[in-house]
Amino acid sequence: QVTLKESGPALVKPTQTLTLTCTFSGFSLNINGMRxxxxxxxxxxxxxxxxxxxxxDDKFYNRSLKTRxxxxxxxxxxxxxxxxxxxxxxxxxxxxxxxxxGGNFYYDVWGKGTTVTVSS
Amino acid sequence: QSVLTQPPSVSxxxxxxxxxxxxxxxxxxxxxxxxxWYQQVPGTAxxxxxxxxxxxxxxxxxxxxxxxxxxxASLAITGLQAEDEADYYCQSYDSSLGGFWVFGGGTKLxxx
Numbered sequence: 337q338v339t340l341k342e343s344g345p346a347l348v349k350p351t352q353t354l355t356l357t358c359t360f361s362g363f364s365l366n367i368n369g370m371r372x373x374x375x376x377x378x379x380x381x382x383x384x385x386x387x388x389x390x391x392x393d394d395k396f397y398n399r400s401l402k403t404r405x406x407x408x409x410x411x412x413x414x415x416x417x418x419x420x421x422x423x424x425x426x427x428x429x430x431x432x433x434x435x436x437x438g439g440n441f442y443y444d445v446w447g448k449g450t451t452v453t454v455s456s
Numbered sequence: 457q458s459v460l461t462q463p464p465s466v467s468x469x470x471x472x473x474x475x476x477x478x479x480x481x482x483x484x485x486x487x488x489x490x491x492x493w494y495q496q497v498p499g500t501a502x503x504x505x506x507x508x509x510x511x512x513x514x515x516x517x518x519x520x521x522x523x524x525x526x527x528x529a530s531l532a533i534t535g536l537q538a539e540d541e542a543d544y545y546c547q548s549y550d551s552s553l554g555g556f557w558v559f560g561g562g563t564k565l566x567x568x
Contacts, residue, residue, distance in 0.1 A: 440507070
């Protein structure tokens with residue numbers, strides 16, 4: 337069974353740096369074609385794709401947030417991390433990690449999400 | 457402003473058929489990129505509903521179907537049930553400046 341679980345701080349102050357971790361099981365990010373993305377959803381708003389990391393360590397970022405994001409992986413621990421710098425209240429959202437595989441561009445399995453509030 | 461445009465809300469009575477549109481442009485749906493649909497019950501994570509325009513993952517009822525034409529796609533739900541009340545999002549790939557993978561603004565389905 338494939339599962340993903342997000343973790344990180346629930347409350348962050350403006351200008352601080354946020355680090356989120358996605359811990360997954362049931363697949364390996366060493367396998368050709370496996371990818372993990374981060375997607376967020378502000379309260380009452382739509383989903384927004386943030387970043388993706390592939391099995392071969394290729395990385396892709398939402399261009400409007402690229403300067404603030406860093407995605408990385410630790411395949412030995414089945415983890416993907418996302419760092420976002422210079423947090424602002426507009427970054428308040430539920431952050432999800434999700435898997436894509438093969439040549440597909442859809443997210444077949446999602447984590448339950450972790451809610452982050454940016455406030456002083 | 458989402459790259460893919462969806463109606464904010466749709467509604468229907470139990471048993472009826474509803475459709476949700478997803479309108480894109482020549483840099484995403486019109487360029488031939490596939491459209492995928494997700495169902496999100498409030499307070500839960502999105503769930504894959506339709507992939508690659510018109511395919512259902514295992515476990516998704518055949519009451520749900522998808523189609524794509526030109527720069528638009530549609531999700532149809534027949535035999536509407538109370539449990540279908542949720543938010544629905546379309547998703548595709550956009551080759552223009554901006555994010556690579558894009559979502560629609562979401563549509564709230566209300567079962568009357």
